[in-house]
Amino acid sequence: MTRQRRKKKTGASLTKQRGLKKVATCVAGLDDILNGGIPRGRTTLVSGGPGSGKSVLGMEFLYRGALSGEPGIFVTFEERAAALRQSALGFGWHLAPLEEAGKFFLMEARVDPEAVLSGTFNLKGLLAIIEGKATAMGANRIVIDAVDVLLRLFDDPARERNELYALHDWLLDREMTTVLTVKVSKDTPTSARYEFLDFMADCVIYLDQRITEQINTRRLRVLKYRGSGFGSNEHPFVITEAGINIIPLLATGLRHKGLGRKVSTGHPRIDSILGGGYYRGSCILITGTSGTGKTTLASTFARVSCERGQKVLYISFEESQDSMVSCMLSPGIDLRQPLKAGSLQFLTAIPESMGAEEHLIRAFRAMEAFRPDHVILDAISACNRMGSEAAAFDYLMRLINACKEQGVTIVLTNQATGLKEEQEISGIGISSLVDAVILLRYNEIGGEINRTLLVMKSRGSKHSNQYREFLITDQGIDVVDVYVGEGGMVTGTARYEQEEREAVEQRVREHEIKRKEHEVIEKRAELEAQTAHLRAELEGAEAALESLQMEKGVYWRGREARGKMRGEGLDSSRLGTKRKGAGGKGGPK
Secondary structure (H helix, E strand, O other), X not given: OOHHHHHHHHHHHHHHHOOOOEEOOOOEOHHHHOOOOEEOOOEEEEEEOOOOOHHHHHHHHHHHHHHOOOOEEEEEOOOOHHHHHHHHHHOOOOHHHHHHOOOEEEEEOXXXXXXXXXXXXXXXXXXXXXXXXXXXXXXXXXXXXXXXXXXXXXXXXXXXXXXXXXXXXXXXXXXXXXXXEEXXXXXXXXXXXXXXXXXXXXXXXXXXXXXXXXXXXXXXXXXXXXXXXXXXXXEEXXXXXXXXXXXXXXXXXXXXXXXXXXXXXXXXXXXXXXXXXXXXXXXXXXXXXXXXXXXHHHHHHHHHHXXXXXXXXXXXXXXXXXXXXXXXXXXXXXXXXXXXXXXXXXXXXXXXXXXXXXXXXXXXXXXXHHOOOEEEEEOHHHHHHHOOHHHHHHHHHHHHHHHHHOOOEEEEEEEOXXXXXXXOOOOOOOHHHOOEEEEEEEEEEOOEEEEEEEEEEEOOOOOOOOOEEEEEEOOEEEEOOOOOOOOOOOOHHHHHHHHHHHHHHHHHHHHHHHHHHHHHHHHHHHHHHHHHHHHHHHHHHHHHHHHHHHXXXXXXXXXXXXXXXXXXXXXXXXXXXXXXXXXXXXXXX
């Protein structure tokens, strides 16, 4: 079929189907980036440097398809078939049963290095073999691995290009869904040699492997996709024991669940300070300098949660499981029983041991298998050692996002770098994702350092805004009541001394008050005595007055009686008139 006829056929087919048909790769995360998969009946180019995962991606595409009933052919020009089968077993892919069932065919097309080429060499013989096998199997999927090795046989760039275009036309004519892999490194001169492949293919995927701060990381980028949208960013991926796992950046959306009910922090007083405890499904950050009690506070929450019958996944970048359990026995926090019961699970690793993507996938797999109610990450400050601050931010952002989408409470600890780091908070720039922030810090007074606790933030809760002394005892953590004396906050011995001074001053005040009360009682008694004496004198004066008045009455009544006896009138007014008329002084009126 000529190229003109093929173009007419393809154009008519596109018009009829009204959209691009796709084939799911079933590679974790890749189909999300490709908006459904690679184009059906077309060519997809996977390029990248050595060790970037090209062959693994092609093999997984065919293996997953064969499991779902879609036969496929894998053509290799570089590795032996036996070596590929052995490598596939490393990912848990058993090719032999699929090959026996006619669902998978591994074609070794390696050219003997000692072979001598003579005459005109082309791909017709190879294509005839592939066509015969595809027809027998009913296969329409094919992976041609390391096609650059085949092209080098021509030793002529022009012929390489012509033969590859012929291969491309042959595949399109037969509507084969094809994946071509080619070794291309952007840092080598050979990258320009196969640039035409990017223009020829309908979908181009570039795999990159890089070293950042001695940490190996892999990235996938879709350079183009004819007739379809796609995620155009660089997407981190890892090659795990189960194959390729890609974490699409575009999958990180804001699909968080609403905050749930309150759960206890493990200490009643801290619950009260937070307005009831932590919200289920929230993100809590415990930050402070080394030794302030971050891990102790987080472990307290873990133990109490397990006692409530909930599951806790503890991700530790600072200590091993045994070391952690042993150290927590000192403050009376026994994690051995939750571990034995299976309600507590540790996931430990050295941050430098792998890239941020591998750490993230390990966490996701642990969450998927364990189904925890709460996740504790100790400490986020260690995440910077995964390669870069950007990698640490990406790791934390995705982990927090995944927890919030699943309604899982996540508690983060952060080791601050200074004694007064209220402004540092997380140190990585994730403060806006955090729902509650507890600051633990040291307070130095009089040559003594004591721990203090402050709730800096608690979304959706009315919380205390005061510093409190935070103690780590043999029976666990404790929080001292707010100091209510004069002046600023004091802790430790200084607080004890200040409280003793205030107690003495209070006792002195109470003694002075009692003395004044006694004095008032005496004055009142004296006043009452004086009042009684004056009252007695008053009563005596009143009695004397009354006696005099009585004597006066007797006197005048006697005179009146004598007057009657002497014949004088009884009218006192007449008696007075007569006496005035007689020239004498008047009597009493």
